[in-house]
Amino acid sequence: xxxxxxxxxxxxxxxxxxxxxxxxxxxxxxxxxxxxxxxxxxxxxxxxxxxxxxxxxxxxxxxxxxxxxxxxxxxxxxxxxxxxxxxxxxxxxxxxxxxxxxxxxxxxxxxxxxxxxxxxxxxxxxxxxxxxxxxxxxxxxxxxxxxxxxxxxxxxxxxxxxxxxxxxxxxxxxxxxxxxxxxxxxxxxxxxxxxxxxxxxxxxxxxxx
Numbered sequence: 001x002x003x004x005x006x007x008x009x010x011x012x013x014x015x016x017x018x019x020x021x022x023x024x025x026x027x028x029x030x031x032x033x034x035x036x037x038x039x040x041x042x043x044x045x046x047x048x049x050x051x052x053x054x055x056x057x058x059x060x061x062x063x064x065x066x067x068x069x070x071x072x073x074x075x076x077x078x079x080x081x082x083x084x085x086x087x088x089x090x091x092x093x094x095x096x097x098x099x100x101x102x103x104x105x106x107x108x109x110x111x112x113x114x115x116x117x118x119x120x121x122x123x124x125x126x127x128x129x130x131x132x133x134x135x136x137x138x139x140x141x142x143x144x145x146x147x148x149x150x151x152x153x154x155x156x157x158x159x160x161x162x163x164x165x166x167x168x169x170x171x172x173x174x175x176x177x178x179x180x181x182x183x184x185x186x187x188x189x190x191x192x193x194x195x196x197x198x199x200x201x202x203x204x205x206x207x208x209x
Contacts, residue, residue: 032058035137038098042105043128051135057081058136065138084123094137101127 032053040050064077074085086097101123108114108121115121126132 032137035094035098036135038095038102039127039135042098042102042124046128048128048130049133051132054134054136056136057134058138061136062138069143084126094139098127 036051036053043050060079060081064079068075076083076085084097084101086092086100104115104119104121104124107116107119108124109116
């Protein structure tokens with residue numbers, strides 16, 4: 001990664017470079033309750049009902065995560081769910097990933113139901129989409145050719161009406177990496193496309209550096 005500085009990019013219709021993301025230390029914040037709490041806290045803040053955990057959706061998430069153990073690429077599932085994806089070369093818990101998506105709230109305009117000019121807020125709208133009701137998550141360790149190790153997580157939220165958009169592959173010249181993705185029961189992306197966050201860096205003392 002050259003200088004070792006992190007790069008945070010957002011992939012939707014275009015690839016946008018955004019600032020450094022401050023992350024909480026990842027203390028295995030990947031349980032069902034952790035994912036639910038992170039989503040439902042954001043939903044409660046805007047008066048939207050809570051999601052519930054669903055084993056069927058979680059099983060789908062696990063199967064999809066397992067299918068990318070060999071590469072950990074940011075490729076959408078093309079399945080029946082709306083989704084968000086996040087990937088990091090540093091430790092990235094489910095709670096961390098949800099925080100990154102929810103932080104896009106600042107770029108969402110409620111009156112026009114659209115993102116601010118030049119910004120993407122599709123991850124946030126996925127998290128708080130009113131019609132979403134179910135959530136399931138999974139986390140796996142990926143092996144990129146035996147040399148590059150990644151860790152991936154997937155969380156899904158149940159059937160989406162939007163189309164799918166293939167994402168950019170994660171950079172592989174790494175020692176370890178983490179990936180987290182989420183899907184909704186109904187797509188909350190304003191433009192009808194799933195979107196992605198890709199992170200490169202290492203979490204040290206709770207900061208992406």
